[in-house]
Every structure is written in C-alpha cells, then in structure tokens.
Amino acid sequence: SENTGGSDIPVVDLSKSKYEVAQNIRNVAKDFGFFYLINHNISQVLLSKVFNQSMSFFNLSELQKLSVKQRDGYFGYTPFEEEVLDKERQYNRGDTKEGYYVRGPFANKERRPLQWETLWIDEKIIPEFKATTLEYYYRLKQLSLRLTSLIALSLNLEENFFDNKFQNPLDVLRLLHYTSEPSNISSGIFGAGQHTDYGMFTILAVLDHVSGLQIYPPRLNRWIDVPRLENAFIVNLGDQLQRWTNDYYHSTLHRVVIANTSVQRYSVAFFWEPDFECLVSCVPTICNEQELPKYEPVMHGEHLLFKFSQGHTQLDLKTEL
Ligand SMILES: O=C(O)CCC(=O)C(=O)O
Numbered sequence: 435s436e437n438t439g440g441s442d443i444p445v446v447d448l449s450k451s452k453y454e455v456a457q458n459i460r461n462v463a464k465d466f467g468f469f470y471l472i473n474h475n476i477s478q479v480l481l482s483k484v485f486n487q488s489m490s491f492f493n494l495s496e497l498q499k500l501s502v503k504q505r506d507g508y509f510g511y512t513p514f515e516e517e518v519l520d521k522e523r524q525y526n527r528g529d530t531k532e533g534y535y536v537r538g539p540f541a542n543k544e545r546r547p548l549q550w551e552t553l554w555i556d557e558k559i560i561p562e563f564k565a566t567t568l569e570y571y572y573r574l575k576q577l578s579l580r581l582t583s584l585i586a587l588s589l590n591l592e593e594n595f596f597d598n599k600f601q602n603p604l605d606v607l608r609l610l611h612y613t614s615e616p617s618n619i620s621s622g623i624f625g626a627g628q629h630t631d632y633g634m635f636t637i638l639a640v641l642d643h644v645s646g647l648q649i650y651p652p653r654l655n656r657w658i659d660v661p662r663l664e665n666a667f668i669v670n671l672g673d674q675l676q677r678w679t680n681d682y683y684h685s686t687l688h689r690v691v692i693a694n695t696s697v698q699r700y701s702v703a704f705f706w707e708p709d710f711e712c713l714v715s716c717v718p719t720i721c722n723e724q725e726l727p728k729y730e731p732v733m734h735g736e737h738l739l740f741k742f743s744q745g746h747t748q749l750d751l752k753t754e755l
C-alpha cells in the first residue's frame with residue numbers, strides 16, 4: 435500500500451531514486467491521478483513570498499485589479515464568478531473565486547495562438563509582484579520538466595520522450611483567492627466547480643490549513659478531501675496525460691468546496707501544458723497490436739482553447755482560431 439501522509443492521498447518523494455519515483459508515480463496515476471509531492475526543493479521562503487504577493491494583489495481595489503483584467507490576447511485578472519467550471523451544476527453563479535494568470539514571455543517573438551503576454555500590475559503599486567511570481571514560475575517550469583521525464587520513465591519510455599512536445603509550452607501560473615462564502619452543493623455554489631485539468635499535470639500550492647479541495651478518484655466513486663500537507667505540493671494529472679496513456683493514467687475530477695470559515699483560501703496553481711501544435715496520441719509503450727487507441731489524436735492548443743472558452747465565456751477567442 436502507498437504512503438498517504440495521513441490522508442487518503444498517496445505521497446511521491448522526489449528524494450528517492452528516479453526508478454523508485456517512476457514506479458511510485460505509475461502506482462498512483464491510475465487509481466488516484468492525484469498525489470502529494472515532497473522533497474521538491476522549492477523553498478518555503480519563496481512560497482510564502484508568492485502568497486504574500488498574491489494577498490497584496492487581491493487586496494487591491496477592484497478598480498486597480500480591473501486595470502489588468504484578462505482580455506483577448508493577454509493573460510491577467512479574472513474577477514469573482516467570471517469563471518464557470520461546471521455549467522451543469524453552477525446554473526446560477528460562477529466560481530466564488532478571483533484569479534490572476536501570469537507567465538513569462540515566449541522565446542519566439544511572432545504572435546502565436548494562446549502565446550499571450552501577461553498584463554502585469556504596475557510595479558509602483560506592488561513592487562515585488564512580477565519578480566517574485568516569475569521566479570516561482572521559472573522554478574515550477576524546471577520542476578515540471580523533471581516530473582515530465584519521471585512520468586516518461588514511469589511509462590517505460592525514454593526519459594526525453596516528451597521533450598519535443600514542450601518547446602514553447604503553454605504553461606501558466608494562476609494565483610487564486612476564494613471568498614469566505616460557504617459553498618452550497620445543492621444550490622450550485624462552489625469555490626471551483628467540478629472539472630478536470632486540461633494539460634499534462636498541475637502543481638498546486640495551498641496556503642495554511644484552509645482545505646476545500648475535493649477529488650473524485652475513479653476507484654472510490656465518492657468525493658474525498660485533499661487536506662494540505664506541510665511542505666508538499668499537490669499534483670494532479672490532466673486530460674492530455676490521460677489521452678497519451680489511453681486512459682491508463684487518470685485525469686481526476688476535482689472541485690473546491692468552501693466550508694463555513696472565517697479564513698479565506700489562497701492557492702497557486704501551475705498548469706503544465708504542451709505546445710500548441712503538439713499532437714497528443716497514445717504512446718508506443720501502451721498502444722500496440724493488442725491495445726488500440728481510444729481517441730483520435732488531438733492538437734493540444736485546440737483542446738486548450740476549447741476548454742478555456744467553455745470556462746471563460748466572456749472572452750472572445752475567435753481571433754485565436
Ligand atoms: O484552488 C484549488 O485548490 C484548485 C484550483 C483548481 O483546481 C484549478 O484552478 O484548476
């Protein structure tokens with residue numbers, strides 16, 4: 435049985451040998467699609483700086499935040515209830531959270547679909563914001579590359595199997611802030627509606643002990659809590675990894691349910707997304723004469739645009755296609 439760090443969720447320990455880690459990932463990817471990641475070498479000092487910057491940003495006036503509001507061609511601020519992750523259940527109101535998407539610039543200069551620049555908050559307003567969030571963004575990029583080669587190993591692929599799929603990755607960091615309004619499942623009020631993530635995987639950091647994240651692992655058929663684990667990231671596998679593995683690895687449904695609490699919830703998610711042009715199809719160590727692909731190949735950018743337009747209905751993404 436897996437080490438579960440005191441909750442139902444397994445732990446993957448990056449201080450072990452890469453073969454042990456790969457085996458570990460393989461064991462948890464199918465039944466959970468979620469794991470805690472420990473010994474990831476990202477300092478708690480940097481993490482608390484990121485959360486401090488996040489709080490400074492979300493504490494600004496609505497007017498200041500709206501000055502960097504997300505618009506076509508740019509990443510930025512998404513106001514409360516702007517996003518609706520689960521239209522079916524959230525029939526009445528969007529997610530009770532606000533967010534801020536940030537990422538570094540792309541190496542290739544010409545404007546490409548979804549290679550959006552970030553609208554940065556003025557450094558006169560929050561001096562350290564850009565430097566701190568970008569430092570964290572680049573650290574998580576490195577960590578994601580490492581995790582990507584471990585996932586390749588876990589699938590009996592060459593460690594560099596995915597490298598050519600992440601030449602201009604569409605990765606993005608998102609700061610999130612939830613109001614203290616309690617969720618109400620029957621009224622369709624959620625911190626974040628149920629969804630799966632769109633890319634290869636997501637690395638999530640949660641501030642303090644404000645829980646609320648719940649997942650629906652395939653084998654359990656019920657929602658379980660994912661409490662915060664000290665010094666650990668929460669990693670969840672996304673749609674494209676499920677597709678690459680012909681459903682062997684699972685992109686697990688999750689949601690945020692805010693309990694009645696006086697403490698507000700802050701989290702930071704790093705979404706690890708392949709290149710726009712990356713064609714995602716079943717990997718050769720899984721699909722063969724016996725096992726046929728369940729899915730047509732899909733271009734990652736098209737999947738991402740589709741999902742993005744479903745959640746952010748106020749954005750006009752026509753020019754991206
Ligand atoms: O804030 C969280 O804990 C989860 C957020 C999430 O699932 C997402 O933004 O995709």
Ligand SMILES: [Fe+2]
Nearest residue numbers: 629630631688
């Ligand atoms: Fe998510």
